[in-house]
Amino acid sequence: MPLLTKSVAARRPCQRGFTLVEAVISAGLVGFLAVTATFFWVSNFTLVQTVNNDSSAIADGRAVMERLAREIREVKIGGGAYCISTMTASQLVFNRTVGALLPTCGGAAPTATTNDYAVNVQYTGGNTVNLSYAGSLAAPTGTFPLTQQASAFTITYRDANYATAGVTTTTVRFVELNLTTKPTGGQPTQTRTVVALRNE
């Protein structure tokens, strides 16, 4: 059977298997590809995490600004029922008085005799901007941290001409909030909101 003999002879070289060198080279190539693929995979995870963290900090900042602007809009200047008792770069306190207007504001810790409540916006460094309510008429009372991702917060007070020099609790017309949020290891985002006080 010359045909069978020829066929077996032709197939034998194909069945000889891989040499050691071929096997080592292919294992090395597969390993290289696996490492490269893993790098892409891990970098995608890191990317998604970074984007999520940054989004969270930006959303946090938005919520803080919106909340504070709504609170500060209540302020009545020029001896109104909502008077400012403290205005510094890191703290704004205003009081609501009930009934007859009181000659002075109650401050951050109003007593029962002043019979009012205090709204206290304060940043003491760190990553928290605090909003506190105090006083006999405040419900609830306590300190509420608005964010855990702040890295800077300043309050600027401006008069009717938008000047910052010599602004007092009776000449203030604009409250400017500057907030920087920053997730751990992420990018800082600075935002600014201006509230015009109008309840004169």
Added chain:
Amino acid sequence: MLAAPARRTRGFTLIETVLVIGILGLAAVTLKGMQPRIFATQNDGRDQYIGLELVKACSERVLAVRRKLGYANVTNTLCNGMGGVGGFAANPTIVLIGSVNATPLTSCSTATCTATITIAKTSGPAASLAALTLQLSSY
């Protein structure tokens, strides 16, 4: 007759292997190239928010000036210096259009005045921001 199966088991040629590796590499590079778009989308959202807040701040000023100092005190340079945050210009632009004709004014001087406030991004990619338009009346 049996020569055909023997031909099929010869394996890939070098050129075929190189082609396949090249195609895989192209796919990987394409996927990698799409990564920055995730950042771009997020940054665009952030810039829209920061820019909108600056435009809103300018509108607070314009409305407060109209209310307190009078309609004629609204000028097109009122918001200068109110920007300068997050890569935005220092001066938001106010275009004042009177009710008589469409020529931009430097201050409101007719019965009604329309203020259109915009702010440009001066560093980084431009933000896709819509202008904020306020209708001011001298009541």
